[in-house]
Amino acid sequence: LMQTTSEEVEAASATVQVRIFRFVPGEDAQPRYESYEVPWAPRMRILDALEWVNEELGAGVAYRWYCGVKKCGLCAVTMNGKPVLACWQAAEREMTIEPLAGLPLIRDLVVDRSDYEERVRRLMPYLVRDGGYEGFPEKLSDTDMRPTEALRDCIQCLVCYAACPVIAVGDRGFVGPAALVKVAESALDPRDGGKRGKLLEREGEISKCVWCYSCQEACPCEIPIVWAAIEPLRRLAAKEAEGVEARRVRSFVRLVTGVGKVVPGLLVVLALGVRRAVSEWWRALVYMLPRGKLAAGAVLRAGVKLWVRGGRPGRARGGCDKV
Amino acid sequence: VTRVETAEADVLVIGGGAAGVWAALKAQEEGARVTMIVKGVLGKSGCSIFASHLPWYDETTEEKKKARLTYAIRYYNHYLTDQHYVIRLGQFVRERFFGELERLGVYWRRDDAGNIVVSKSLVPVCVAHKQGSSGLVIMERLRQEVLRRGIPVMEETCATGLLVEDGTCRGAVAVRLRDGAAVVVTSKAVVLATGHADYLSLRSTGTREQSADGISMAMRAGCELVNMEICWFHATDVSYPRAWMRLHVYPNPLVGTEETSRMYNSAGEVFFEQKRDAPGSSAPYVQQMRRLALQVERGLARWDGGYYSGYTHIDPEVLRAYQHQIGVWNKLGLDVTRDLLECAITWHMRQGGIHLDTRTMMAVGVEGLYVAGGLGGHYLGGLGPATYDGWVAGTMAAEYARRAKKAGATQIGEGELAKREIMRVTGLLQKVGTERPYWPALVKREIRRVMWEEMGFVKSETSIRRASERLGRIRQEMVPRMGLRYLGDRWNFEWVEALDVLSMLDACEATVCGALERKESRGPFYRSDFPYVDNENWLVKLIQDWREGRPSFRKEYYETPFLKPEREREGYFDADY
Numbered sequence: 001l002m003q004t005t006s007e008e009v010e011a012a013s014a015t016v017q018v019r020i021f022r023f024v025p026g027e028d029a030q031p032r033y034e035s036y037e038v039p040w041a042p043r044m045r046i047l048d049a050l051e052w053v054n055e056e057l058g059a060g061v062a063y064r065w066y067c068g069v070k071k072c073g074l075c076a077v078t079m080n081g082k083p084v085l086a087c088w089q090a091a092e093r094e095m096t097i098e099p100l101a102g103l104p105l106i107r108d109l110v111v112d113r114s115d116y117e118e119r120v121r122r123l124m125p126y127l128v129r130d131g132g133y134e135g136f137p138e139k140l141s142d143t144d145m146r147p148t149e150a151l152r153d154c155i156q157c158l159v160c161y162a163a164c165p166v167i168a169v170g171d172r173g174f175v176g177p178a179a180l181v182k183v184a185e186s187a188l189d190p191r192d193g194g195k196r197g198k199l200l201e202r203e204g205e206i207s208k209c210v211w212c213y214s215c216q217e218a219c220p221c222e223i224p225i226v227w228a229a230i231e232p233l234r235r236l237a238a239k240e241a242e243g244v245e246a247r248r249v250r251s252f253v254r255l256v257t258g259v260g261k262v263v264p265g266l267l268v269v270l271a272l273g274v275r276r277a278v279s280e281w282w283r284a285l286v287y288m289l290p291r292g293k294l295a296a297g298a299v300l301r302a303g304v305k306l307w308v309r310g311g312r313p314g315r316a317r318g319g320c321d322k323v
Numbered sequence: 324v325t326r327v328e329t330a331e332a333d334v335l336v337i338g339g340g341a342a343g344v345w346a347a348l349k350a351q352e353e354g355a356r357v358t359m360i361v362k363g364v365l366g367k368s369g370c371s372i373f374a375s376h377l378p379w380y381d382e383t384t385e386e387k388k389k390a391r392l393t394y395a396i397r398y399y400n401h402y403l404t405d406q407h408y409v410i411r412l413g414q415f416v417r418e419r420f421f422g423e424l425e426r427l428g429v430y431w432r433r434d435d436a437g438n439i440v441v442s443k444s445l446v447p448v449c450v451a452h453k454q455g456s457s458g459l460v461i462m463e464r465l466r467q468e469v470l471r472r473g474i475p476v477m478e479e480t481c482a483t484g485l486l487v488e489d490g491t492c493r494g495a496v497a498v499r500l501r502d503g504a505a506v507v508v509t510s511k512a513v514v515l516a517t518g519h520a521d522y523l524s525l526r527s528t529g530t531r532e533q534s535a536d537g538i539s540m541a542m543r544a545g546c547e548l549v550n551m552e553i554c555w556f557h558a559t560d561v562s563y564p565r566a567w568m569r570l571h572v573y574p575n576p577l578v579g580t581e582e583t584s585r586m587y588n589s590a591g592e593v594f595f596e597q598k599r600d601a602p603g604s605s606a607p608y609v610q611q612m613r614r615l616a617l618q619v620e621r622g623l624a625r626w627d628g629g630y631y632s633g634y635t636h637i638d639p640e641v642l643r644a645y646q647h648q649i650g651v652w653n654k655l656g657l658d659v660t661r662d663l664l665e666c667a668i669t670w671h672m673r674q675g676g677i678h679l680d681t682r683t684m685m686a687v688g689v690e691g692l693y694v695a696g697g698l699g700g701h702y703l704g705g706l707g708p709a710t711y712d713g714w715v716a717g718t719m720a721a722e723y724a725r726r727a728k729k730a731g732a733t734q735i736g737e738g739e740l741a742k743r744e745i746m747r748v749t750g751l752l753q754k755v756g757t758e759r760p761y762w763p764a765l766v767k768r769e770i771r772r773v774m775w776e777e778m779g780f781v782k783s784e785t786s787i788r789r790a791s792e793r794l795g796r797i798r799q800e801m802v803p804r805m806g807l808r809y810l811g812d813r814w815n816f817e818w819v820e821a822l823d824v825l826s827m828l829d830a831c832e833a834t835v836c837g838a839l840e841r842k843e844s845r846g847p848f849y850r851s852d853f854p855y856v857d858n859e860n861w862l863v864k865l866i867q868d869w870r871e872g873r874p875s876f877r878k879e880y881y882e883t884p885f886l887k888p889e890r891e892r893e894g895y896f897d898a899d900y
Contacts, residue, residue, distance in 0.1 A: 072372065136421045
């Protein structure tokens, strides 16, 4: 129960090599890395090493942290190429510490979260009580609140944001997983009456999520981000959304339920309309190419079937495995 | 040459925890234009996010009512509080606190049938989401509410001094970390709410930005301090990793069960369990410290480790459902149902603080200045009291601002006062001489070392005098040679740390002076040369006045209209409060 860990035995003589990214934009010509040797301590965190560098060596590295225990969510950095929380992640014997990716740099390891915060704010990350509040305690059970249980652990540390490949390729249209978790906490709350469906696409471009689960794997709070936040929000967005992408999603659903499979040519026509399919031929191509099908015959056949059935949903044939 | 920016408001709120947020929300509701200054990040820094659980106000029977009152007055405040305030506070928390937060979306944890989940203890507690994350989810909702209402918030902006002229507070000067600008906010009224859990000792629950700025600003503005010497310790905080010293193996009642955690000495013997050893106190830190002191004396524990705590005897299903803290075990590769965590003590929150008048509601003797939450010396603190104080202070400040506007109060703008403060602050932005200067981070560490070594749980006149001398040397020898490595204006945290040094010294000196003056032991305050609780002479506010540059003391007796201690005097280790 209380044995000494092998770590402690090793600790006495060991050291940690830390390479830290130093850069003052606008003052320094280019970034540099400074190396420091820090004595190893049992169960040491990255933050412990950073603190030692500043307190004992007076290095004056600029980094942000407040609580030290996975509550404030403000100490995220990149360690050996991976986004992590400095207070929570174990130190490694050799560490290169860089600022969190995907956000503008202020200095050294400090990033600028303000644009991100502004975008979250536009997605209404608060409870919208349509029917007013009946007074404490309101009628509510733990079963009602289960959809948001995991989401309540989110501390907005942006580790998932930095792990997201869509953000990494420089697409700033997509608001990123962290914001969606925050919005989902209210949007999926049974007490909430907010209308966020259109916002999610317009302000968050939620359809750009590529379902790669990188966010979910990186989350230090172990939140199933895709399952608990993004999937349900996308359903919500698809229901209320507008614009080409949303029409594509809805057409997709109509095809699957009406025809039993996705017919690329028909998808183009339904989502874009004939005129737009011609004028935005590149978009039409993108919709079709991934499946490698451009069969006019298939489009026609499916079109006839759809017309015969009147596009009524719930008559799927063949099931989802074909999609 | 520092860039200076000015802003104007009716009410300026300094502090971004529960007290500050509620002050801002209420002042705005009263029609005031509000601006907030937060040293860290609104709702994310400070100690409000650490709130684990809240006392559940079940007052259906006289017995339960009495148990709660006894807890608040005897065990939580050791009789050092205005009992009328405690009654008003209880009423507010019961009638408004839970509902106001629920309205904003805070989920008070229920079971599947819809009943609020509480601990099965004499004074029950409840949680928002989970035990250990209540503060987090509450502060997140409050943050959203402030932003939704469009209240301007200057984050990562460190207030350095209040603008006080002719005994009236007219605003504050602050430094913005991001770009190094000095910000002068002029206002009709100011609410100071910077908290009570400062990082003043090597091992502390206080977070990075908490360096007693509020205490220092108020002292310089001419406010009195009270009971500064009484500081709480935590006995079951994680011993290592070091960053996690702020994590707690809760000794308090655990929701969903009648069990509580246990403390084990190095021989594996249980030496403390709240349910068994302090059933009336749902915050049993003082009793834990007394029991730990006995183990330290027997050589079966050290103040900095060598003893353990855990939940191994408790139903794992209950832990998984309601305990946020099991994440700590998981992250370390331990099993909460089998493994114990090594613990060590930390310097926790300050019971004392700024002397305010609980009858005239949050007034501190400086016109237009109000204090709310843990920064005040009127009550130990917590999310409930912080909310109540903020609510009252925000309302009072808005009312004061309205009157001041009507009377046509003059603005001081970028007057002499602000200029002088900016000069003081920018004076620290310098590299010193040829000799090796002291970096601010090192000086802070040295202050913390003094407090850890000389002002720990066991104190005596000798150790307190030593602390005083060592702090004096830091002020005389290290501070004048303090210098920064980086002199630019981009996120210059070193600069803020140089300011921290000055604030920390002010607060630590006041703590040391108070400790020397109080000749008894009480609550978490233990002097081995006065090892008894002395209700005859020391059931008092010990008030310090620093207007002459050194403290002059006076005592004011507490009234005990509802509860009074049974004995005039009893041995410190015999008392249970």
